[in-house]
Amino acid sequence: MSQYRDAAREIVEAIGGKENVSAATHCVTRLRFALIDEGKVDKEKLENIDLVKGSFSTNGQFQVVIGQGTVNKVYNEMAAETGIGEASKEDVKKASEAHLNPLQKAIKMLADIFIPILPAIVTAGLLMGINNLLTGPGIFFAKPLIEVYPQWADLSGIINLIANTAFTFLPGLIGWSAVKRFGGSPLLGIVLGLMLVHPELLSAWDIGKTKPDTWNIFGLTVQKVGYQGQVLPILAASYLLAKIEVFLTKRIPDAIQMLIVPPVTLLITGFAAFIVIGPITFAISNVLTGGVIWLFTHFAALGGLIYGGLYGVLVITGMHHTFLAVDLQLAAKGGTFLWPMLALSNIAQGSASLAMMLVAKDEKQKGLALTSAISAYLGVTEPAMFGVNLRYRFPFIAAIISSAIAGLVISVQGVKAFSIGVGGIPGFLSIDSHYWPAFFMGMAIVLVVPFVLTYILAKTRREKTV
Structure with a gap:
């Protein structure tokens, strides 16, 4: 353990001492610091430490690359030897945000939302790739593998179902992460996301193929359209939901919060999502993706x-x-x-x-x-x-x-x-x-x-x- 203890001491000295650290934590491979003054970092000294594989500053955090399986040991020794207390990643994020400009804050916000759901998305993509090997023609044989070996067809079907789940219910994943990031209840975020892909709605994949049913709300016609695979609608709706929930929570007595805050929050956000947010952001999404497609086409x-x-x-x-x-x-x-x-x-x-x-x-x-x-x-x-x-x-x-x-x-x-x-x-x-x-x-x-x-x-x- 002396190796990790010595490395921890040297790292703290190289980043300007413990008095230069306002918060610290670690992820799978890196130590993450919110520093008071990054100008005090001696990068040459830092990167000459044996266990250090590199360092960089991004989004207001100074990060030291240590490596998987080692970083937690170094962090524990650093906390024990220097008195730098265990901080959550949220604490470090909040401390580091003070140094960010508006553009950096916006980028960091998106990173905070998407990084937690990446394991599910990446896993789904990998499984879809495996299913592609089973169902794609011309890979192993002229015909798909499951046609040559029909007994594998059901195996492929289950793999495909497991793989598609994360993408089918993507708004649910984003709703959970986004509402949590915006300060609301993650559970309400999941409900909001799943609401946008409810089976009663016309799937986004079928828009243009089938005419959607409509609701008539006091003379206002609202299409029953889902938002499968969409990102902007759930992001905007999650922000609104979190802000409404926080607003109501501060003003409703504790004794009746459960009866009022979640239902009112979901009702207001739900109506806004289907009437205003969804159609507008769906149109914006089409413009953005259409622009990228146009660029790569022409x-x-x-x-x-x-x-x-x-x-x-x-x-x-x-x-x-x-x-x-x-x-x-x-x-x-x-x-x-x-x-x-x-x-x-x-x-x-x-x-x-x-x-x-x-x-x-x-x-x-x-x-x-x-x-x-x-x-x-x-x-x-x-x-x-x-x-x-x-x-x-x-x-x-x-x-x-x-x-x-x-x-x-x-x-x-x-x-x-x-x-x-x-x-x-x-x-x-x-x-x-x-x-x-x-x-x-x-x-x-x-x-x-x-x-x-x-x-x-x-x-x-x-x-x-x-």
């Missing part, structure tokens, strides 16, 4: 070049979370152009990190670069990006150039993902098998080009690489 090369190249930069700023909503909307309309480029960007960062493993002279850096590359190939790029590539800059540049080229290549060939799933090399499972040849061409680019570019740049640099 200027596919430009769209792929820009998004493929800039995705790594978006990750640094945290803005990549804002595109998750767009991905979900596109997937609901038949496929997303964006998710395949995310997967390729992950691989590019891993290849650049792998090249650094060969050219690094320090054994610690070699080990860090190798493990970070493997992590990026499996869809987790933080160790590679912040621990290796951004530290030396040129590997990161090589990675984004390569992912831009790959983005261009797959975009001009119309590659789409039918769902959001696992990034990195396993990302092909989210791609319709019809697009596999084009996607694997892009994958070859991000496996080879960033590796070669990084290796050449490292060898031609005059100064010491590491």
Whole structure:
């Protein structure tokens, strides 16, 4: 344990001492700090600590990459040795928000809503990919596997049902997370989300195919339309629900809150959702997704070049979370152009990190670069990006150039993902098998080009690489 104790002390010293920490917590791989003054951080000293794999600042938080299975041990020692008390992630978020501008706060809000539901969405995407292997023609045989082996058809059906659940009831997931983020009751958020996909409503998938029934409310005609796969309607409705609930809770006596607050909150929000919020946000969603589809239909090369190249930069700023909503909307309309480029960007960062493993002279850096590359190939790029590539800059540049080229290549060939799933090399499972040849061409680019570019740049640099 002395290794973790010493590391904890050194980390606290490097970030400016415990008096510079207003709140601290940790996630699966990183220590998260809300610092009073980030200017006091000695990054060189920090990143020379053996257990530290990198550090970065985003959304008002200073984060130190330690690694899964180790970070909690370091945090426990830090709390015991320095007196920095255990804080919840919410405490750190609130403390860090004081340093954010309005745009950063908006980005952080979306991240706070979508990150908690990502495990369900990613798992659903992975399972849909497995089902795609069973049902897609031309993968193993000319016919789908379940036609060659009919006894597997029911297995495929169950997998498909399990996989589709998260996307079918997506508003319920978002409602839970969004209402919780806005300060309301998460349970009411779930009810609100499920209300928007109630079986009595015409499914969003069938709009345009069937004329919806209507309600007549005092002369006002309201269509009975559901919002399956939609993001903006439930986000706006969740915000309204949370604010109404908080407003009523402060003014209704405790003894009768249960009888008044939830019913009134749901009634007001429900009417507003079906009469105003739903139709307006649904139209906005169609404009946004239609714009992305138009761009990739008419200027596919430009769209792929820009998004493929800039995705790594978006990750640094945290803005990549804002595109998750767009991905979900596109997937609901038949496929997303964006998710395949995310997967390729992950691989590019891993290849650049792998090249650094060969050219690094320090054994610690070699080990860090190798493990970070493997992590990026499996869809987790933080160790590679912040621990290796951004530290030396040129590997990161090589990675984004390569992912831009790959983005261009797959975009001009119309590659789409039918769902959001696992990034990195396993990302092909989210791609319709019809697009596999084009996607694997892009994958070859991000496996080879960033590796070669990084290796050449490292060898031609005059100064010491590491």
